[in-house]
Amino acid sequence: MSGLALALVALAGGLVVLVLSADRFVIAAAGLSRALGVPPLLVGILVVGFGTSAPEITVSVLAALDGAPALALGNAWGSNVANIGLILGITALIAPIMVASEAVRREIPLLVGATALTVALSWNLHLGRIEGSLLALALLLTIGWQVASSMGQVDAIAEELPPGTEAMSATRAGLLTVLWLVVLVLASRALVWGAVGVARSIGLSELVIGLTVVAVGTSLPELASSIGAARRGAHDLAFGNIVGSNLFNTLAVVGIATVVQPFDLPPEAFSRDLVVMVAFTIVLTIVALPLIRGRPARINRWEGSVLLAGFVAYTAWLVASAI
Numbered sequence: 001m002s003g004l005a006l007a008l009v010a011l012a013g014g015l016v017v018l019v020l021s022a023d024r025f026v027i028a029a030a031g032l033s034r035a036l037g038v039p040p041l042l043v044g045i046l047v048v049g050f051g052t053s054a055p056e057i058t059v060s061v062l063a064a065l066d067g068a069p070a071l072a073l074g075n076a077w078g079s080n081v082a083n084i085g086l087i088l089g090i091t092a093l094i095a096p097i098m099v100a101s102e103a104v105r106r107e108i109p110l111l112v113g114a115t116a117l118t119v120a121l122s123w124n125l126h127l128g129r130i131e132g133s134l135l136a137l138a139l140l141l142t143i144g145w146q147v148a149s150s151m152g153q154v155d156a157i158a159e160e161l162p163p164g165t166e167a168m169s170a171t172r173a174g175l176l177t178v179l180w181l182v183v184l185v186l187a188s189r190a191l192v193w194g195a196v197g198v199a200r201s202i203g204l205s206e207l208v209i210g211l212t213v214v215a216v217g218t219s220l221p222e223l224a225s226s227i228g229a230a231r232r233g234a235h236d237l238a239f240g241n242i243v244g245s246n247l248f249n250t251l252a253v254v255g256i257a258t259v260v261q262p263f264d265l266p267p268e269a270f271s272r273d274l275v276v277m278v279a280f281t282i283v284l285t286i287v288a289l290p291l292i293r294g295r296p297a298r299i300n301r302w303e304g305s306v307l308l309a310g311f312v313a314y315t316a317w318l319v320a321s322a323i
Helices: 003-035 040-052 054-065 069-094 102-122 129-149 151-159 170-202 206-218 220-231 235-260 267-287 301-322
Strands: 097-099 297-299
Touching (some): 003 054, 003 170, 003 206, 054 170, 054 235, 069 097, 069 235, 102 129, 235 267
């Protein structure tokens, strides 16, 4: 088997196993937290929040350790674009989304602030450990604020926890958490190795691979959970899943990867990809304006089609620039 073929197998296999293991890791971790008596509020915010971003975090950290920081950055920023354009677009096409959640309303300004902080820290085309630490600190402050402001919504958050966590014993949940975490890391390792190998074999930049194949692949758990939530009529959960995931990607994924391995940004990452991520975040904010003002926000099918078309156009732009 040639080097390119082996890299493609590792990339595809890593993506499949990563998607399958991410959901099971979240369920096991939530079950362990419940078995240990952790309040549902903290399980909902921390376990589920980190869990849905676990693929992006593990892939980006391993990419940084492997000397491919552009892949890590492309994975985080590309996942944010995919979450809004691809996932929210497809979800709205399947079933128009009506959002009225107070929790989601609070998270949107946080996402805007995190995006603005990213722009400010990236302005000199360098992300060092100081910048990464600032992003990580912003994440801790955000989590603290979420916990403090959500104390009266424990029951609502408990209802949003993954099904199948109630009957798990602490021993079983602990073993499953460790097992799926190991699988998650191994799948991420295979994915990173394959992505770097494919990029170098066919002359694509690691940034483009990260923004396209890896970003969409690591966003598949969010796609599955958002579509499932929308079909159940849990629109707040579908929309909140996107906002929360982007918040964790912006602060945790980039912050942790940068602390592990500082790097200089490719100029196109700032002038093209960061600009596109900011633009999609602004569109998301405009869509949610009624929600921010205290009224339900609605994403219709035609708005979902516009989001999806924007994502397709951006992906075509990336492919054309790579060719």
